[in-house]
Amino acid sequence: MAKRTTLYRYLTGPDDAAFCHRVTEALSQGWSLYGQPTLTFDAAQGRVICGQAITKDVDVPYTPALKLSEQ
Template identity: 90%
Template sequence: MAKRTTLYRYLTGPDDASFCHRVSEALSRGWSLYGQPTLTFDASQGRVICGQAIIKDVDEPYSPELKLSEQ
């Protein structure tokens, strides 16, 4: 029996529809929101940057070789 592991990712990007689509895609693949979203202002680019932590439980042991974006 494989060990159950919780994976963690932190998504970041400009505060626009593409960021929302990335988070929505992750949710549709079984990831769950973890904590509150974050916002910061990138003065050099003149835009707001969003961040959202997500987690997912998988039935395999953790390995640094795991490609989190493919889970």
């Protein structure tokens, strides 16, 4: 039996529908929100940047070669 591993990702992007769809897609794939979303203002681009941490428990051993977005 493989050891249970908690994966962590931090999604970032402009505050737009595409960012919301990325978070929604991750949730539909079994990821869970972790903590509160973050916002910052990118003065150079003149836009708000969002961030959201997500986690997922999987039955695979952790290795740095693990492609988190494919889990």
